[in-house]
Amino acid sequence: MELEFLGTNAGVPSLQRNVTSMALRMFEERRTFWLFDCGEATQHQILRSSLKLSKLEKVFITHLHGDHIFGLPGLLSSRAYQGGTTKLTVYGPPGLKQFIEVSLTLSQSRIEYELEVIEHTGGLVYEDQEIMVESLLLDHRVDSYGYRIAEKDKAGSLDLKRLAEYGLKPGPAYGQLKRGESIDLGNGQLLKPEDVLGSPKKGRIVTILGDTRPCDNVLTLARDADLLVHEATFMHDLKESAHNYHHCTSIQAAEAALKAGVKELILTHFSSRYKDLEHLQPLLEEAKTVFPNTKLAEELVLFPVLRHA
Template sequence: MELEFLGTNAGVPSLQRNVTSMALRMFEERRTFWLFDCGEATQHQILRSSLKLSKLEKIFVTHLHGDHIFGLPGLLSSRAYQGGTTKLTMYGPPGLKQFIDVSLTLSQSRIEYELEVVEHTGGTVFEDQEFTVESLLLDHRVDSYGYRITEKDKAGSLDLKRMSEYGLKPGPVYGKLKRGESIDLGDGRMLKPEDVLGSPKKGRVVTILGDTRPCDNVLTLARDADLLVHEATFMDDLKESAYNYHHCTSVQAAEAALRAGAKELILTHFSSRYKDMEHLQPLLEEARTVFPNTLLAEELVLFPVQRHT
């Protein structure tokens, strides 16, 4: 898993940064990527990346402010022209479906692939054999949600030496053991998966927040996360402005990461008053005084999701 930021600005785009969007790349895990928010010009940012809209599987929307959703109609319309034929599912707060329906209907856009819009008010919004996605309400001017993406634990690697000792060769039997099934060796013995499998691989947890003030649900979503993506609209000397606009400072984001026991923090959603990466360095420095393992989101740069044990 890798995160690729397609927009890191708050409110409006600037010459240096686009508005909010990020891709969770899962090409090794499921050969797709998921998108979190879709501000204006997100599809242009995707064209500048190695991402292909044909591989987009899901979109998770945190809230309905324009800097998080104005890129959706164009991206959805373009997807079919870029080879997107598979089903696309969107998740977000109530009102998302109306926004999509009205935008596509009035523009007479034709969507030739299956598009499903799932509105939610928190809880478990998606689960399959590989991942669970949970959501909770945050503290913002409109209903804004954070998402906790949990990769399920995977079976350990097969001990090939032990397999050889049992006279087993690569083939379907390997798959059965990896799936947790016992094997009849044909001599009255049963080979159990735990006899030849290493320790399970702990699944990773990624927490991606929408716009928010500090609140308890931030800590719940970020508890022991391998990676927390947290808004940091202002430096801490503008804490009062952050509160008034229902946002956070870089120090407040770092405090949340520390209290939640997160392993790594990436700051994003920066006010346009901070013009470029050089002007963002003070935000990073003050956050690191609280939580040293902090990074600044940078657009079109890949951030691997590390597996912490």
């Protein structure tokens, strides 16, 4: 599992940075990737990466401001031309479905694959056997949501040496034990999963926030996360501007990470007043005074989601 930023600017693109979008790459886990927000030119950024739209499984939109959605109609309409034939599901706030339908209808765009749009107002957004996505409302000028993506814990690895001692060879019994089922050895002995399984592998948690001012739901979504992606539109000397525009400063993002007990913080959604990475360094340094394990999002750079004990 890796995170790749396709845009890190707030409001409008610049020569150095595109507007907001990020890909959660899960090729080892699901052979797919998920997209979070889709600002203008996101599909162009994807062409510059190793990502393929044919592998895009889901899109999660945080809110309906243009710098987070203006790239969506183009991406949806051109996905089929890049080999995308599988179903694509798009999640986001009320109004998203109308935006997509009107854009595609008026442009006479044809979608050659199954497209599902699911609007939500928070809560459990998606769940399967491997992963769960929850969402909560944040504090912004329009309804803006954060997402908590939680892998489910997995059973530990089978101890092949112990299995051999019980006379078991690779086959259906291995699968039963991995599923937590006991095995009758046929001699009156019952082999329990805990007898041959290692410690469970704890699932990772990634929290990705939309635009927001500091609020309690940030802490709820980020609680004990392995990785938190938090907007940091301004340095802290502009905290009044941040409040007036319903955004956060780098210090406020770091304080949230500290309070929520997250393991790693990545800052993004930077004001265009900070021209390049050099101008962003003071923003990073002041955040690290509060939360040392902080990084700056960089476009087309892979950030692994580490598994913490």
